Amino acid sequence: MVVQHADPAHEHGDHHATQSWVKKYLLSTDHKIICFQYMFTGMTLAIVAGFFSYVFRMQMAFPGMNVPGWGLVTPSDYNMLVTNHGAIMIFWVAMPVLIAAFGNYLIPLMIGADDMVFPKINRLSYQIFLLSVVVLFASFFVDGGGFGGAWTMYPPLMAKAEYNLTGAGSSVFLLAVALEFVAFLLGGINFVTTAMNARAPGMKLYDIPIVVWMIVIASILFMASVGPLIAGAVMMLFDQQLGTAFFDPNRGGDPILWQHLFWFFGHPEVYVVLLPAIGIVAEIITVFSRKKLFAYKTVLNTAIGTGILSFTVWAHHQFVAGIDPRMANIFTVTTLIISIPIAEMMFVYVATLYGGSITLSTPMLWALGFIGTFLIGGVTGIFLGASGADIYLHDTYFVLAHFHYTFFPIAIIGTYAGLTFWFPKMFGKEMNETLGKIHFWGTFISFNCIFIPLFFTGMLGDHRRIFDYTNFPELTTPMLENLRAFATLSLIVMLGFQLVFVYNFVTSLLWGKKAEINPWRANTLEWTTASPPPHGNWPVLPTVYRGPYEYSVPGRKDDFWPQDAKG
Amino acid sequence: MSAAADRPIATGRSATGMPTGRLAVWWIIASEIVIFGGLLGSYVMHRLAHDAFAEQAAHTNTWIGAFNTFVLLTSSLFAVQAHKASDEGDGKKAARLLYYTMAGGVIFLVVKAFEWTTEIQAGYTIASNTFWSFYYTAAGIHAAHVIAGVIIMGIVAQTAKKNLELQRVELIGLYWHFVDVVWIFLFPLLYIAK
Amino acid sequence: MIENWVPALSSYAKDIDFVFDVIFWIVIAFWFLLVEAVFLYLIVRFKKRDGVPAQYITGEIKSEKNWVHYPHLAVLACDVVILFLAIRVWYDVKQHVPPIDETVRIVAQQWAWSFVHAGADGRLDTTDDIKTVDDLHLQVGKTYAFKLESRDVLHSFSVPVFRLKQDAIPGRVVTGWVKPIATGEHDIQCAEICGIGHALMPARVLIETPEAHAAWIASKGVSGAGE
Ligand code: HEA
Ligand code: HEA
Ligand code: CUA
Ligand SMILES: [Cu+2]
Numbered sequence: 001m002v003v004q005h006a007d008p009a010h011e012h013g014d015h016h017a018t019q020s021w022v023k024k025y026l027l028s029t030d031h032k033i034i035c036f037q038y039m040f041t042g043m044t045l046a047i048v049a050g051f052f053s054y055v056f057r058m059q060m061a062f063p064g065m066n067v068p069g070w071g072l073v074t075p076s077d078y079n080m081l082v083t084n085h086g087a088i089m090i091f092w093v094a095m096p097v098l099i100a101a102f103g104n105y106l107i108p109l110m111i112g113a114d115d116m117v118f119p120k121i122n123r124l125s126y127q128i129f130l131l132s133v134v135v136l137f138a139s140f141f142v143d144g145g146g147f148g149g150a151w152t153m154y155p156p157l158m159a160k161a162e163y164n165l166t167g168a169g170s171s172v173f174l175l176a177v178a179l180e181f182v183a184f185l186l187g188g189i190n191f192v193t194t195a196m197n198a199r200a201p202g203m204k205l206y207d208i209p210i211v212v213w214m215i216v217i218a219s220i221l222f223m224a225s226v227g228p229l230i231a232g233a234v235m236m237l238f239d240q241q242l243g244t245a246f247f248d249p250n251r252g253g254d255p256i257l258w259q260h261l262f263w264f265f266g267h268p269e270v271y272v273v274l275l276p277a278i279g280i281v282a283e284i285i286t287v288f289s290r291k292k293l294f295a296y297k298t299v300l301n302t303a304i305g306t307g308i309l310s311f312t313v314w315a316h317h318q319f320v321a322g323i324d325p326r327m328a329n330i331f332t333v334t335t336l337i338i339s340i341p342i343a344e345m346m347f348v349y350v351a352t353l354y355g356g357s358i359t360l361s362t363p364m365l366w367a368l369g370f371i372g373t374f375l376i377g378g379v380t381g382i383f384l385g386a387s388g389a390d391i392y393l394h395d396t397y398f399v400l401a402h403f404h405y406t407f408f409p410i411a412i413i414g415t416y417a418g419l420t421f422w423f424p425k426m427f428g429k430e431m432n433e434t435l436g437k438i439h440f441w442g443t444f445i446s447f448n449c450i451f452i453p454l455f456f457t458g459m460l461g462d463h464r465r466i467f468d469y470t471n472f473p474e475l476t477t478p479m480l481e482n483l484r485a486f487a488t489l490s491l492i493v494m495l496g497f498q499l500v501f502v503y504n505f506v507t508s509l510l511w512g513k514k515a516e517i518n519p520w521r522a523n524t525l526e527w528t529t530a531s532p533p534p535h536g537n538w539p540v541l542p543t544v545y546r547g548p549y550e551y552s553v554p555g556r557k558d559d560f561w562p563q564d565a566k567g
Numbered sequence: 568m569s570a571a572a573d574r575p576i577a578t579g580r581s582a583t584g585m586p587t588g589r590l591a592v593w594w595i596i597a598s599e600i601v602i603f604g605g606l607l608g609s610y611v612m613h614r615l616a617h618d619a620f621a622e623q624a625a626h627t628n629t630w631i632g633a634f635n636t637f638v639l640l641t642s643s644l645f646a647v648q649a650h651k652a653s654d655e656g657d658g659k660k661a662a663r664l665l666y667y668t669m670a671g672g673v674i675f676l677v678v679k680a681f682e683w684t685t686e687i688q689a690g691y692t693i694a695s696n697t698f699w700s701f702y703y704t705a706a707g708i709h710a711a712h713v714i715a716g717v718i719i720m721g722i723v724a725q726t727a728k729k730n731l732e733l734q735r736v737e738l739i740g741l742y743w744h745f746v747d748v749v750w751i752f753l754f755p756l757l758y759i760a761k
Numbered sequence: 762m763i764e765n766w767v768p769a770l771s772s773y774a775k776d777i778d779f780v781f782d783v784i785f786w787i788v789i790a791f792w793f794l795l796v797e798a799v800f801l802y803l804i805v806r807f808k809k810r811d812g813v814p815a816q817y818i819t820g821e822i823k824s825e826k827n828w829v830h831y832p833h834l835a836v837l838a839c840d841v842v843i844l845f846l847a848i849r850v851w852y853d854v855k856q857h858v859p860p861i862d863e864t865v866r867i868v869a870q871q872w873a874w875s876f877v878h879a880g881a882d883g884r885l886d887t888t889d890d891i892k893t894v895d896d897l898h899l900q901v902g903k904t905y906a907f908k909l910e911s912r913d914v915l916h917s918f919s920v921p922v923f924r925l926k927q928d929a930i931p932g933r934v935v936t937g938w939v940k941p942i943a944t945g946e947h948d949i950q951c952a953e954i955c956g957i958g959h960a961l962m963p964a965r966v967l968i969e970t971p972e973a974h975a976a977w978i979a980s981k982g983v984s985g986a987g988e
Contacts, residue, residue, distance in 0.1 A: 075957040108577065115575035117587050150954045156931060157914040163871065163956055185598050193590045198577035223598045228605025235609070235704065242693055244700035246609070249932025252617060252697045255915065256930065257609055264605075289807065295820035295829065320917070321928045322935050325855040329848050336840040343836045347829040348820070350796065353803040354828075355816035360808070368804065375796060379788045386843055388780040388850030392763070392924040395917065395952045460766045461921040463952045466960040474921070474948040479766075541576065552815040559814060 029119030030535055032426075035105035037126050041133060042097035046412075049088040050498070054491060056081045056467070061481075061488035063468040076165070078467035079148025080140070086151035087173075090273070091180050092133060094411040098276040099184070099222075100129070102418055103191050103215040105426065109526035109533060110209045112200025112542045112564070116190040125186035132179035139172035147173040150465060152262055155247035155255045159239040171240050178233045181226050188219035200525065200564075203544040207563065209524050210299055210548075214279030218272045221307050225268035232261035259321055263314035270406065271310045275303055277414030278345065281367045284421050285349060286549050287522045288364035289356030290559050293549040294348050302341040302348070309338045319390045328387045335385035342378060346371065357552070357559075361520075362436030366417030369444050370409045377405030380455070398458030401451045408447055416443075416501070424519045428531045429512030435504040442497030449490035453483040521560045524548045528564050592738045596745045599712075603749050606708070610701045610756060623698035624760060626691060631682045632758035635675050636750060642671025643747045646740040653737060658730035665724040665736065668743060672717040679710055702757055709753060712746045763924075770947070770968065771923035772904075772940040776850045778924070783846055787839050854925075858938050861906040865897070869909070869916035869929040872958030874949060881978055891981045895964040900974040901944050909935040917953035920966055928953055941968040 025033060051069070058065060059073035066072055073081070104122065108115055116122045140146040147170040149157040158174075161167030195208065195216045235246040236258065245251035247258050286293050293299065315323060315331040349371055358364070380402040384390050393399060416439075423431050454462075457480055462469065469475040469484075518527040529538045542564035550561040581587060614620045649664035683703075693703040720743070723735045762785060763769075763778045807815075818825060864885045866877035876897045880889035885908075891898075899905060909918055911929035919926040922945075927937050949964035969977065 075960065079954070079957060079959070113575070113577035113580070115577050117575070117578045117580075118591065119575060121591075148957065154915055154954070157954065157956060160914075163914050165957060188598075189591050189594050192594060193587050194577060196583050196590060197585070197587045198580045199582040203582070223594070224601055227598060227601025227603075228608065230602050231605035231609065234708065235606075235700075238693065238700065238704060244694055244704070245697055246700060249930070252613075252619070254613065254616070255932075257612065261605060261609070290815040292817060292819055294818065295826060297821070298826070298829070320855075320926045321915075322930045322933065325851070328851060328855070332847055332851070333844060336844055339840060340833060340836055344829055344833045346796065347832055350800050350803065351820065351828050353800070353807060355818055356803075356807045357809045357813065357815040358804060358807050360804075368800075371800065372797065375793060379793045382788050382843065383781065383784050386780055386784055386847035388777055388847040388854070389784060391851070391854060391926055392777050392781070392921070394926055395919075459763055461948070461950070463919065463950050465954045468960055471960060471963045472948050472950065474767075536575075552817050554817050 027123070029115070029123045031104045031108050031116045031119070031122060032533065034122055034126050035101045036426075038096045038104060038129070039101035041130065042093050042101060045088050045092040045133065046097075047498075049085045049093060050495060052081045052085040052088070054495060056085070057488040057491055059467055060469070061484040063470055073467065075467050076145060076148055079150075079465065080146040080166075080169075082465055083148050083150050084136075084140070084146055084173075087177065088136070089407065089411060090151070090269070091177060092136065094273040094407065095180075095184060096129060097415050098273055098280075098411065098418075099191075099215055099218055100126070100187055102211070102276060102280065103187070103219070105422065106209075106526065107191055107194050107212055107215065108198070109425075109529070109537060110212050110524050110548075111195060111198060111203060112525045112538070112544060113194060113198040114536045114538070114541060117194045117198050118190050121186055122190050125183045125190075128179055128186065129183035132176045132183060135172060135179060136176035139169050139176060142168035142172055144169050152266070153236070153258070154262075155236065155239065155258050156249070158258075159236060159247050159255075161240070167240070171237060174233055174237055174240075178230060178237075181230055181233075184219075184222060185226070188223050191219045192216055199544075200541060201543045203563075206296065207544055207547045209279075210282040210293065210296070211276065211279030213300055214275040214282075214303060217303050217307055218275040221268045221275075221310065222272045225265045225272075225311065228261045229265040232258055256318075256322060259318050260314070263317045264311070266317065267314045268307070268310040270403075271306055273410050274406070275307075277370065277410040277417075278303070280414055280418040280421070281349065281370050283522075283524065284363050284367035284417055285352055286551060287421075287520050288361055288367075289353055289358045290551045291352055291356040291549075292551055294352040294354075296547070296549065299345060299348055302345045305341040306338060306345075309334065309341065313338055313385075316385055316387075316390070319387050320394050332385060332387040336382065339378070339382060339385075346375060346378070362431070362433055362440060363417055363421035363520075365437065365440045365444075366413055366420060369440065370413045370417060373405060373413065373444075373448070374409040377402055377407075377409065380405065393458065395464050396458040397454045397462045397464065400464055401454040401458060404451050404454070408451070412443070412447075416440075421520070422526075423508070424515030425526055425531045425533070427509055427512075428515050429508050430515045430519065431508040431512065432504050435500055439497055439500040439504065442500065443494055446490045446494035446497060450487045450494065453487045457483050457487075518562075521558075523550060523560050523562050525563055528562055586734065588734055588738050589741070592741050596742065599745065599749075603705075603708075603752070606701075606705055607752060607756060610705065613697055613701065614756075614760075617697070619696075620698045621760075623696060624757070626686075626689070627702065627758050628682060628685070629758045631678060632754050635678050636754050638671050638675050638678070639747045639750050642668045642675075643744055645671065646743045650737045650740045653727065653733040656730070656733065658727045658733055661733065661736045662724040662728040665720050665727065665739070669717045669720050669724075672713050672720075675713055676710060676717075679706070705753055705757065709746070709749055712749070716743050716746050767921050768943070768945070768947075769922070769924065770941055770943050770945065771920075771925060772942055773850065773854050774922070774924040776853065780843075780846050780850050784843055787843065792836070792839070855937070858906065858936075859904055859940070861938065862903040863900075864906045864908065865899075866908045866910065867897070867918055867929070868912065869918065869951065869955075869962075870912035871914065871956050872951075872962040874918075874951075874962060874964040878978075880981070891978065897949065897964065897966045898974065898977055899941050899966060899968050900971055901941050901968050902971075904938060904940040906936060906938045909937065914955045915953045916951045916955050916962070919950040919952035920947065921950070922947045922966075926952055941966075944968045944970055944973075 055067050055070045056078050058067040144166040147166050149164050157163050164170055238244040239246050245253040247253045247255050312334040316335045319328050515531045544563045552559045645664045645667040649661045652661035691699050720739050723739045726732045727736055762782050769775050863879050863883050868875045875894045878891040879885050880891045909929045911931045916929045923939050925939050946967050949966050951962040
């Protein structure tokens with residue numbers, strides 16, 4: 001990572017310039033370095049989880065084949081791969097990259113602070129996160145192998161070794177997830193307190209860039225929803241290791257209780273990752289359409305509204321799980337209502353484009369790609385929210401396609417958007433636009449080719465977590481087999497295109513053109529300091545005079561108006 | 568480099584007017600509240616589902632529970648006075664009162680240890696049935712918080728003695744009151760409701 | 762739409778497909794296409810052109826807010842329609858139970874289904890019950906109640922052609938109903954992950970004419986008793 005030293009004039013500069021590599025990159029308390037730690041850990045795990053998806057999709061499409069890079073996929077392999085693919089993508093890719101990495105980088109820089117308010121807690125949170133990664137990997141290698149009971153960890157399967165056959169694996173896996181939660185609870189302290197208290201002089205609540213708001217709201221959502229699941233995890237661990245019976249129906253426990261604890265967290269969690277991505281998109285579309293964000297306050301309110309509503313919908317994952325059928329009606333109502341704030345959010349973004357002067361640079365393509373594809377994920381959620389239809393669709397590939405059409409835009413497209421947008425600031429180099437566009441179109445098209453077919457396999461009855469459909473005569477039709485094969489091949493194409501990104505990333509990092517301070521002519525504060533920013537971010541911390549989206553203000557010669565510019 | 572030197576300027580700011588340290592402690596307390604909330608919520612759901620709970624609960628020792636409640640409440644009182652002392656800038660006094668608070672925590676733990684041994688000798692272990700599972704899990708997690716509180720308080724007292732970081736006295740006090748309140752919920756749920 | 766690929770063989774299958782179709786027309790065919798169309802149009806229409814500066818629109822003025830306000834009222838209206846249909850079907854399938862002709866017990870375990878049929882006397886838990894493994898015999902046109910049980914972990918009794926799905930929970934008996942409306946032989950799936958054999962518990966439902974069904978019962982005779 002090319003992080004320049006602060007100019008000696010700067011208060012912090014001198015003693016940091018003399019630090020050893022370990023001190024500088026591994027033990028640093030600098031929020032920018034911690035961002036890179038989260039970012040690269042997250043990307044590495046994205047490659048791991050992506051590889052897992054390649055392996056199990058190959059098995060699914062060509063049952064019994066000897067998958068290159070893995071070999072034969074046994075049923076237990078398959079379950080373990082699917083489970084960990086899901087868990088890793090959500091807990092170890094989406095959250096660290098979108099919340100921790102971007103949160104760490106952007107919050108201090110966008111509110112004009114020199115660092116997080118608790119740098120040591122910040123460092124501790126990454127170290128615990130790293131520990132959770134190690135523990136997770138350990139769970140693959142303990143005897144019995146990795147846990148394969150789905151990322152939802154439903155008991156009794158999760159609770160009893162005699163059922164899941166991975167006694168050690170499931171406990172270690174649970175421990176890893178719990179550690180990850182702790183890491184993010186600690187991280188949240190900084191995100192919230194920094195954004196609340198460390199703002200630059202003059203920065204009022206409505207002068208805070210949307211992405212900062214979104215990451216703060218997401219952190220609060222996470223904190224408020226994860227508690228019961230942490231308690232549940234302890235109970236589960238005791239069931240596994242101490243012979244308690246919290247979730248054991250034969251001894252007075254209740255397996256459904258876990259589902260409530262899990263989804264009470266699980267549904268807010270999906271908005272925890274959604275909001276930061278939405279925030280990143282807001283920053284990008286305003287810059288590249290040279291427009292003020294349409295109805296800033298509305299965006300904020302819809303985000304808060306979504307957050308509050310998200311606590312009331314969890315049982316829509318349990319319609320046919322044996323809950324009281326009357327309860328399902330309540331959750332159908334709340335679930336459909338949540339479409340309203342999110343719809344409004346989408347409308348606002350589309351409206352922002354109106355009357356703009358749009359440049360389709362790589363970050364803009366990713367941002368627009370996010371909106372275009374997330375809509376599919378969103379609207380298909382309505383099919384599932386409608387209890388009547390969900391009786392059929394539950395746990396089919398329709399659900400799967402639904403949430404990949406939300407998660408992929410968020411975790412991958414959103415990340416690429418943010419990465420290409422802030423790359424010049426983060427590393428002081430420019431990325432190659434042509435390669436960027438090739439990577440975008442390649443990923444974007446192949447992504448749709450993977451998951452559109454899966455909506456159909458779902459409608460035709462493919463159910464989830466099946467390593468070999470040939471046991472089901474009605475699921476062995478040529479049509480279904482072709483759809484599955486097509487999705488798998490598209491995945492291979494997509495993974496191929498990721499190499500373009502990796503190549504572009506590395507070459508730009510090493511030999512890229514030197515980036516100026518404000519290459520996109522943007523307003524927010526991070527673009528007012530050197531690229532990359534020195535330790536301490538600014539020689540003199542900025543003062544704020546206006547909101548973050550004052551683009552194309554009539555009567556000014558520049559079409560942008562930095563937040564810290566006096567006149 | 569000394570602790571103060573590398574503390575960022577951001578740490579000193581207070582755009583909301585509320586001390587950042589207090590905000591942080593409130594964040595921790597809030598996340599703890601939802602954790603215990605989830606646990607107690609699960610307990611109550613089980614309780615309502617099984618009447619068997621009631622007669623199991625009958626075997627808990629209400630008097631010991633009551634005594635411990637009394638001990639914790641008094642210790643909280645010392646914490647309050649410690650806060651007052653720290654506001655008056657009297658670090659020595661604050662430290663002394665914190666030691667009293669810690670003593671309260673220790674007594675609580677000793678009594679609890681005694682109580683658990685008798686329960687276990689009587690044959691009620693964590694695996695006996697769901698009531699006792701909840702009994703040991705909830706009280707156990709709470710006890711862990713008491714231990715953590717006592718340790719942190721010791722550290723805070725050390726610095727306070729030297730009249731340093733006096734604001735920490737208030738913060739640890741906040742946390743201690745929270746631990747106390749959790750017990751106020753546990754006591755009736757585990758001991759009284761029979 | 763679904764019935765084009767998966768036959769609708771239970772009395773309520775068509776209703777469930779109907780909900781699906783209505784949602785499709787409202788949310789995909791109308792809303793989704795509309796939003797994408799506007800979205801793409803704006804991108805093309807307002808592409809950067811030299812000398813044409815972007816407009817300054819805050820979106821805080823009432824008249825501008827209405828651009829998103831009215832559509833979002835329309836969304837609310839659509840939600841209400843969808844809710845009405847969804848809950849109505851849900852009520853028929855999961856909440857209210859029609860007069861029952863016969864009851865079958867369905868027992869899930871790692872990794873097989875076993876079925877207890879009422880047998881000749883049409884009543885469960887009598888000596889002439891017929892117990893089978895991995896194939897369920899139903900008579901077309903009869904309304905069946907099922908008692909769903911599990912021996913170990915969660916499973917989910919899923920019959921795509923019936924549009925029926927219900928999780929089985931150890932320690933509980935989950936009840937439901939289904940009325941097959943056409944003969945045939947079809948897949949039964951387990952739709953809840955239940956361990957390494959989750960993919961290995963397919964079963965078959967055989968929907969028979971009254972004659973064929975009677976013949977099958979006769980063939981089992983008293984032999985099937987007790988098991
Ligand atoms: C970030 C991820 C994310 C997001 C944003 C969403 C968003 C939504 N999800 Fe999704 N969902 C998941 C991730 C996500 N989901 C995951 C991971 C699962 C599976 C977990 C598992 O089982 O493993 C899941 C499963 C899931 C289920 C359970 C399915 C089942 O297992 O049977 C349901 C059911 O209600 C549901 C509904 C919804 C709804 C209503 C929304 C809404 O928020 C969508 C709102 C958005 C829109 C509606 C689009 C914009 C609006 C318009 C264009 C206007 C037109 C709209 C109308 C007229 C309504 N989701
Ligand atoms: C963030 C969430 C996320 C993401 C991004 C993905 C991505 C993908 N998922 Fe995932 N998936 C889940 C979350 C996610 N998935 C969950 C929660 C489940 C349920 C698990 C369960 O049932 O228990 C699931 C299950 C699941 C299944 C169901 C298996 C089964 O039930 O039998 C399938 C099948 O096709 C699948 C396929 C894919 C594919 C092909 C991708 C591809 O898009 C992957 C493409 C690969 C990459 C994108 C990696 C390349 C990355 C780099 C080159 C580095 C740069 C990285 C960044 C920019 C971050 N997934
Ligand atoms: Cu039984 Cu899956
Ligand atoms: Cu949900």
